[in-house]
Amino acid sequence: MKPVLTLLLFVVLLLSIRAIPAEQEVVLVVAHNSPIVELSALDIRKVYLGVSVTVDGHSIRSYRLNNDQRLNQIFMQSVIAMSEKSYERRLLSLTLKYGRPRPTEVDSPVMLMEFLKRNPLGIGYMWKSDAEKDAEIRIVKVLWQSR
């Protein structure tokens, strides 16, 4: 009876370990052939706030995922350092004042990856688990990770 109980306990322990969610990370991604190798946190913030940051003389272009509220909240808090409402106002203001189009918004990680493949100067952010599904996408930086 004792070995059965031990086995049962072991199975329960295993199941409980599997039930703990894997560590989550938000990453900055580019196409695998992108000239963007490294980008500081400040430069990422600049690009998403509409300030021109160039690589090889060409401006970096930013993309946003609009289907994941939690991902966007994390990105706003840890990278942009402002609320989503303030950020939206800021982008509107930059378009109104300087004619800078707002970052392109896409509906899914797959779509974001397709946009990045078509534009080597594009950057986007997504969950690491999504980024790892496509070999043509390269992770440039970890922006946030769960503790």
Place this chain on the structure above:
Amino acid sequence: MKIVSPKLTARCQLLLCACVLILSSAAWTPVARAQSQDDLLLFLSLESFDNTSRSIPGFDNSYLRPTADILYAYNNGSFRFLGEYIWSSSESEMERFKLGWQASEKTMIWFGRFHTTAKYWTTEYHHGQFMQTSISRPGLEEWEDESGPMPSHITGVSIDHEIMQANQSALSFNFAAGLGPVFEGQELVPFDVLDPGGGHELSFNTHVAFRPDALSENQVGVMASWNDIPVISGSSPSLVDIRRIEQATIGVFADWRWDRWRLLTSWTYFDNDLTYTGSVANDDFTIGYIQGEYRQSRDWTIFGRTEIGFGEDNSPFLILLPAFIAHRHMLGLRWDYADKQSLTMEFADTSTQAQGSDHNNFKELRFQWSAVFP
């Protein structure tokens, strides 16, 4: 009165066309095509105005004004385009139409019709009614057709340059030169790209701003302009003897946010030389405003503004603009009930310039719905 010859105007138009062609061809290289990006914004508002006291000459006692401002921005590599068209129950006008070339990471050169940069409010909000907290604009910042005392539109060239410091502060410079307005009837009339005509002379503008954090909106700065304004003498009895107005302005501004508070202020000194038949009259005064805002919660903002002047009471220039808002003391409340829609209410004690120091005083009540899409 000195009139720009039709030949010069035609040459300006030819130059504008050449710029469009050069910039367009640069924009359609393969690399540039891959980078193209555009944006369309629609600013909508519906404003009601009521004069709750006595009637004032030159002012409607009440009105309901729907306004649509359409803005299109296009970016393709180093090439940029910005077009803005406004339609309301009182006007329909191509506000901005400019082509830009990014000469370097920090330098942008624009050609076309744009808003003057010597007016702080104008450079911040343009016609984006939803973006400004209040419904009304300060008298100093009014558009030409709303009795604004200085030009709001120039057609020519504008250069923006920014210097970023190692401590992440930024110093931005703007210099603009182009054709300014003429004085006709009781207002300044800007050069219209869709209806070009002679008679417009040069305007120069400059604007320098310092931001302690390049990515924040807090800023202080100085602005200056020089405007040669021809006068259409036959357009109004008060203009019969006036040939031209040379206007020089210098101003300061500050826009600062502390937690829930915001302070927005701008002051401009005017030095006008009015050339009459056989004489010149000099006129100088200072006008400005101070606006305070308190964000009571995420969606509610209380605000107030005071607009006053020094030495403007007997200005021979401002007498030509009888509907100019000389003084205003205003309180308001704004409710951002949705992400991109708001309702605002304002109550103000207002005085128009009228004739001399006898300002026409009245009380105004405004309500507004404003929004931006998408």
